[in-house]
Amino acid sequence: MAGQTPTLVLVHEPERACFERLLAEGFDRRAATEITSYLAQSTDLAPEFDAIGEACARRGIRFRAVELDEAAGVLAACDRSGTLVWTLTDGIAYFRGGAAPALARLNGLATVGADDSVFALCQDKFRSGAVLGALGLPVPTAGLARGGHWLVEPPASPAGYFVKPNRLGAKVGIWEDSRIAKAGEALALGRRVQDAYRDDVVVQPYVAGRNVRASFLAVDPAAGPEVLGIAFVDSGGDFQTMADSMALYGETGAAARGEGRYAEPELVPVASAQPRAAETIRRIAATLMAGLGLRDVFSLDLRVEADDTVHLIEFEVSPGLPCFDFRAYCRSQWGMSLAESMAETAARRVG
Structure with missing residues (x-):
């Protein structure tokens, strides 16, 4: 509608909402706590929502922080000509924030950041690594294991390997023993990650630096x-x-x-x-x-x-x-x- 104040909508998924959903899906409390630590940026930024709103107001913009579970209804009602959607927390598996840029596109709203297809890609380390390699970028070639079984074996690496969950962030599932000497040792870590988080593991040649x-x-x-x-x-x-x-x-x-x-x-x-x-x-x-x-x-x-x-x-x-x-x-x-x-x-x- 003409004359409306431009609005910045910040969509975020709170830790608590994700934690309760994971418990309902059968995760134990420890694993749910560790997984939801990825969403700590929602917790850490919430006390500054007023400051962001004041900074926006000084520039003639309205600021609105929207929890992810409310985003579908809010974005459907937004003015297409004056709304900008910023997705704070992403995710396609344990987290669901990747839905926000897709909802923005569905409703014809402008966004801050990459399009929704890239949101989905970056949350899968194995797939994104394949794309990065195809672009000629210096990304380690990875193997992929599910539990105690290889889906794709990693290349030989005299320096050993590094093992991490495929779809989790914030270092979740990375332990002090995540660097290993032999590829076969990755399968034990794969079983540990599968038992705790229900995820595959990416196994990359260890790189120094x-x-x-x-x-x-x-x-x-x-x-x-x-x-x-x-x-x-x-x-x-x-x-x-x-x-x-x-x-x-x-x-x-x-x-x-x-x-x-x-x-x-x-x-x-x-x-x-x-x-x-x-x-x-x-x-x-x-x-x-x-x-x-x-x-x-x-x-x-x-x-x-x-x-x-x-x-x-x-x-x-x-x-x-x-x-x-x-x-x-x-x-x-x-x-x-x-x-x-x-x-x-x-x-x-x-x-």
Whole structure:
């Protein structure tokens, strides 16, 4: 309707709703708690909804946070000409947020982020790895196991292997023993993941190097890979486990803060130490934007070796906005808080 105030709709799936659904599906409480930790960004961002609303109001935009279970009705009633939908939490299996961009498309609404087909792709590590490989990107070739059986055996790897659930995020199902020496050892881990989470495991050749997170937010719609924030994430270990991740976010992260156990990994700009690797990562991002349709907001997880060899591990189209690394990126790249960055991104698209 002409004259309506432009609106930013943020669709998110709360931890509690997912937890109760998983219990109803027969998961035990421990596994349900671990799985739903992926949705901690909803918990962590909720206290800032007022700040986001105020930042939007200063730019002439209305802000509305909508829980996923209400999204179908809300989006069906939105004004097509002045609504922008931002999906905070994704998912196609344990989580259902990938439905939000599809609902937006169904109702003819503009969105922040990649289209809904990419939301589905990124949640399946084995399938997305195959697509990334087809694009010529440096992603480790993976095997796939279901319980104690191979669906696809991994290639030979003298350096050993790394095993992780296929459709879970936030390091869920990654333990201290997830790095193994021989491919056959993956089957025992596969049985453990299947018993706990009902998921397959991806088995990738182990790649050396430091962990890197590349963050992207196109506050300016014309921005490209040059605004990518690329940082080493040094947590003190070779890789981050589920326990490490859960201590940073959501209710467990809040408890860790209260008990004085909270410690953020150190962020170090890659360009300051390995500028050639940083440029390689920008080229990888450019390929993903052109070939896969990543846009507006996304993140990449990579490993960088001392000789500047870069390995792309996976990508996210709904990165953890309230996470420490993305907040740091907004401050360093855009000179704004997370709330201001989100509001400005929306204003430049619907204002």
